Amino acid sequence: MLMAINLNFQVLDASLLLKIISERMDIFLRKKLPILIVTLVFSIIILLSTHIFLNTRLNLYWTKELTxxxxxxxxxxMYNILKDNYAHFYEVxxxxxxxxxxxxxxxxxxxxxxxxxxxxxxxxxxxxxxxxxxxxxxxxxxxxxxxxxxxxxxxxxxxxxxxxxxxxxxxxxxxxxxxxxxxxxxxxxKKRRENVVTDVIEPGKIAYLKIYSFLIDYHKDGEEYKKERNMIYDFLRNIKDYPYLVIDISDNEGGNREYWLNAIVAPLRNKLKEVKNLSVEKTYLIRGGEYIVNLLENYIPDLKNNTIDKLPMYDLLPAGVKENFMYYATTDIVKDFEKFSKYVEPVDFNGKIFLIVSRTTYSTASIFAEFCKETGFATVIGERTRKGDGGWLMPGLMRLPNSGLIVRFDGEMIINQDGTSYFETGTVPDIEIKMIPKNPFEKDEELKQKIRQLIKSLESEEKGIK
Known part of the structure; x- marks a missing residue:
């Protein structure tokens, strides 16, 4: 009789199945079947119950196809939220x-x-x-x-x-x-095995530090990051008397702002002594879509009072921007620098710092480049950082109702001081040099020689030698 029961364990309710088995069991017992058969039935019940339990657990996240x-x-x-809230349709x-x-x-x-x-x-x-x-x-x-x-x-x-x-x-x-x-x-x-590379381009004169990523392994309590931070600190302490330090982030696609503030700027903060106001303010434009405005109002309560026509650079904005954006917000990207620096002893480096960037430099690495330019912490050299980098204030996220997928998007547009869009310009280096190597396998070595020649050229200009 049990063999005649047609069961589909993926659709049949577990309680219904047990009820059917229980009823069959009563029939067996009433008919006083031999003990061997009763034992067999009990064994089947146990096996079926175990199967149902495991099947239920395994199919808790059953891959049901979306219609x-x-x-x-x-x-x-997704389209409707982006239509009213995404920041870069104008630039695209x-x-x-x-x-x-x-x-x-x-x-x-x-x-x-x-x-x-x-x-x-x-x-x-x-x-x-x-x-x-x-x-x-x-x-x-x-x-x-x-x-x-x-x-x-x-x-x-x-x-x-x-x-x-x-x-x-x-x-x-x-x-x-x-x-x-x-x-x-x-x-x-995103993180390569050898994330931090230290070298000396010219002994006693030009030190070289390359960081491929600013990502921090928070999921491991920052174990790797702490090792890298200590490695960087030891290197900076060893070359503190060098006249030149080159920091290469030309292959760095970003990560966490804490990385460069804590591991690089904090130990080298002697370079910021002459900065009267350590503030790097950025201005963001918001289109006015309800989704992003509701999110930002939790952090900027007076956001709706900051209408775009009150922006000091309003007259510099293109007509298309004026038509598509309603509000603006400002934030200081290093407002909490003291939090990162107070536990780090400065290494007393007094030389010149050069920061190398390229079209690959992106996100948090680009923020570092902006910091260097605006504070004078370092001279930025190389190529413009990657275009299409346009939101640092608050990542926009939405959850799609049926698939449960989460979509990330930019809800703000960064405006440069001249009214242009950072999404379009990226960070413009103080000194532009070509970054395309003759031999891709010797890219870093070629770059080091270019930097060496550049420094010699700058030294000659300072001495008035042509």
């Missing part, structure tokens, strides 16, 4: 001649053609990629865990918790399709 309707709903939700259209908003129907067709959840995930990212904005993308499972783990990533904790089960599902999808890159935690994916 076409659900995919379109998620896309529409100006820089690339591409009006992202006009392609809504084509985007929807692309979504409709996706055959499964995996294709849907990549289609969303492809659509966002057209904005040429490294800060606007769908969070992978690995990036989700990096942000939601020890960082907490306020004020989005509730959003991250709400998406926890969804990201378990996405994690299972990527595991099943061997897409390990999406599962790897962001720190491991």
């Amino acid at each position: 076409e309707k659900q995919k379109i709903e998620d896309f529409e939700y 259209k100006k820089m690339y001649g591409y009006d992202w908003l006009e392609y809504k129907e084509q985007f929807k067709e692309k979504i409709k053609k996706t055959k499964n959840n995996l294709e849907f995930y990549y289609a969303l990212n492809d659509i966002l990629l057209k904005l040429h904005d490294g800060h606007t993308h769908v969070l992978s499972p690995g990036y989700y865990k990096y942000l939601f783990g020890p960082l907490g990533f306020k004020p989005y904790e509730d959003m991250f918790r709400e998406s926890e089960s969804s990201y378990k599902m996405w994690e299972k999808i990527f595991k099943n399709t061997y897409r390990q890159g999406e599962l790897e935690d962001y720190y491991s994916l």
Whole structure:
């Protein structure tokens, strides 16, 4: 009789199954079947119960395929929030001649053609990629865990918790399709094994420090970061009497502001003695969409009083910016410098510092370049930092209702003092030099020789030698 029961453990309710088995058991007992059969039945019940329990646990994050309707709903939700809140449509259209908003129907067709959840995930990212904005993308499972783990990533904790089960599902999808890159935690994916490189370009004269990433391993209590910080400090102390220090962040795509404030600026703060007001203020424009305004008002209560027409540089702004933005905000990117520096002994370096940047330099590394320029901490040399870097105030995040995916985007636009957009310009070096190497495998060595020649040239100019 048990063999006749047709069970589908993925859809059959566990309590119903146990009820059926119990009823069959009563029948067996009433008929006073042999003890052997009763024992067998009990064994089957135990096995089935165990199977149901394990099956329920294993399928807690069952990879249910999204319907076409659900995919379109998620896309529409993302599109509508970006339409009113995303900060860089104006710049993207100006820089690339591409009006992202006009392609809504084509985007929807692309979504409709996706055959499964995996294709849907990549289609969303492809659509966002057209904005040429490294800060606007769908969070992978690995990036989700990096942000939601020890960082907490306020004020989005509730959003991250709400998406926890969804990201378990996405994690299972990527595991099943061997897409390990999406599962790897962001720190491991971006951080190279030898993150800090120290060298001497010219003994007793030119010291060289290269940092590939400013990421901090908060998920491991900053163990690697502390080692790197100590390594940097020891190096700076050893070369403190050198007349020149070169800091190379030409391959640095960002990370955490704490890194460069604590590990670089704090021990070298002798260079800031002549800075009367250690403040690096940046101005951000906000379009006025309800989603971002509600978020920012928790931190800037008077935001709606800061209408764009009150901005001191208002007359310098292009007409398109005036039409599309409603509010502005200012923040000091080094307002808490004392917190990072008070426990670090200065190394008393009094030489000149050069900071090398390139088109790869991005995000927090670009902020460091801006700090160096505005405070005079270092002379910035190289190429303009990467364009498409436009929001440092508060990362915008939204949760798509059906897939549970979280989308990151820029909700603010940084304005330079001349009214231009930082998204368009990046950081402009004090001294521009070509960074393309003759031999890619000898890139760093070629760069060191260029720096050496540049320093000799600057020394000659100071001495009046032509």
